[in-house]
Amino acid sequence: MAAAAAAALPPLYRRAQAAQPVWLSWPADTPWKTLAVRLALRLGYTAAEGLQVRAVRPGAAVAPGSGPRVHAGGIDFVLRQNLDGEAERAFWGLARTPQLGFALRHASNGADAGVAARLRDGRIGVAAHDPMAAYVASLVLLAHGVRPRPGQLVLWTDADEAQTALVQGDVDAVCVGDPLLTRWQQAGAIRVLSDTRYAAESQRLLGGPVVCACLSASARDIAEHGPTLRALVRAVQRAGRWLQTASAMDLVPYADLADLAGDPGMFVTVVTHTRESWMVDGSLDERSFHHVLRVLRTLSDSERYEALTPERLVATRWSASG
Template sequence: MPHHWMRHAACACIVLLALATLPATAKDAPEKSTLTMAVGGLPGLYYLPVLAAQQLGYFKDEGLDVTLEDFAGGSKALEAVVGGSADVGAGAYEHTLFMQAKGQRYRAFVLMGRAPQIVVAVTKGKAGSIKSLADFKGAKVGVSAPGSSTDLVLTVALRKAGVQRSDISAIGVGSGATVLSAVSNGQIDALSNVDPMMTKLQRAGEIKVLVDTRTVKGTQEVFGGTMPAATLYASEAFIQKNPRTTQALANAIVRADRWLQTVSDADLVKMVPKAYLLNDQALYVEAFHNVRDAYSPDGLMPSDGPATALRALSSFDTRLDAGKIDLNATYTNDFARKADAQAK
């Protein structure tokens, strides 16, 4: 065989080898395989599907290398996405409504939570004087970050009891161990926050629970419908430019959503990083069981979800004109539906 033929044959072999190592078909590969996701408090059970997708290698299986950037609350994570330091956000669906009201198009493309998982409670020391939400006037209330979902749930619940947001002082206390110190050093009278912290405080007898949206039933009592919670969202421009990347993210999250429906306590504890277990595996498992009902089983936005969220938000923020919001532009079920069909 002439020398140059051998060279061509060798080249062809190298090309074939390279193709063999690519995902099944190159055309299905994500447009952007390396990306950053901003998360509004990764240790919280609210974001467990993201944590599971990362720890169990589901993102990797989809050809993605995802860096999770953790923030004190959802509003801070949103700033990172809007500012461009993160490609995608993991946060509450309502961020997409707020952004549309500001003239910016963001869309939720896979659901992680169908209930906010947020608990409003009063500290043990104040339980005598603050017996119900109607007694919150003048109270110092700890939220993960002002403007985040913990603040929203608090505001909606208070308003139903005749108390305005301006009647209280909302103090950002994060959603990790910082919550415990805010309670123990008397910095706050009440709090609106997420698990596992709320189960830990409840178990220790440090708080009295007044509102509980960890279940679908408890959420309907507060909001009068299904209140969509944690989602993955991105700008409309990102989704249009990167449909395969968006699909890959949705595939990983739907797989994680499904895993959480049937996971054993032992497998859950094995997946969660030690630092998030608060040196108390039994507590973490108890908290997980308290919120398990809140996880979406299929990644799909419930039909009454967007309207329920808009109703709640326009009562939370008077600058939001419900009549001017196009709900269909704030979410899509296309990616989750396709991911769900593949997973079956």
């Protein structure tokens, strides 16, 4: 009798009754790539899908039988897990660009040398927590006919360190994401050479379409928890659609998700600049991962990534529609 009554309920309420647990992790220092995921939680979309989402540290193990562990973040997490022998698979895309800008520091004396000369001789500041920053910086150098040299990159651990280095002239160029990128643009402190928040520029620099952030899980969890992961995807996709059309007034209450509760105007500005970077249809194909691996093999230790193939990185047989 109870089963028959449950079957008569609308789908939304049937899913709510299930209360399927999901263990979800995301890195704290990349809020823009995972914004749709955290909006899905805040807007109640995951709860509407009958999911009980619990936070867990990235890479942490969960008890067998307690629900799937899902990571939301940069593609570097999937790469690292596979290099360490873990069968981590991307199953839904979140961002199709690195969401980084490469810019020259405006010279205080107004006497800028040529771009190539400044790139060849200068030091470039990049965020230590984002491996993609070093790759984008190297690609910009190569695009200007400059081969990256050892010791050229200066790694920053936080925004304050980056701000100090820029103001004091310790770096000649930067490769950063938001909100620093937008803040420095508005202040006239930098001249942007490449802005990969925009899909066309990202594809031009990287040589094709890529996936830069995704939802991923172990191959076993993907095989065993398909309905639960599809419910999560529905919630994230719904949040992604909301994000594409939300007005400034709609966005302001969620500025804290990017640590910008005290500057909601900056949050709205960044979302506006970044919208086309987010994937609403996050269906994945192997072609995007071919491009990612090609870039890594060009700029890094090629032997390290030689064993990785798109088939090992993406859940090719998984479908969001079941």
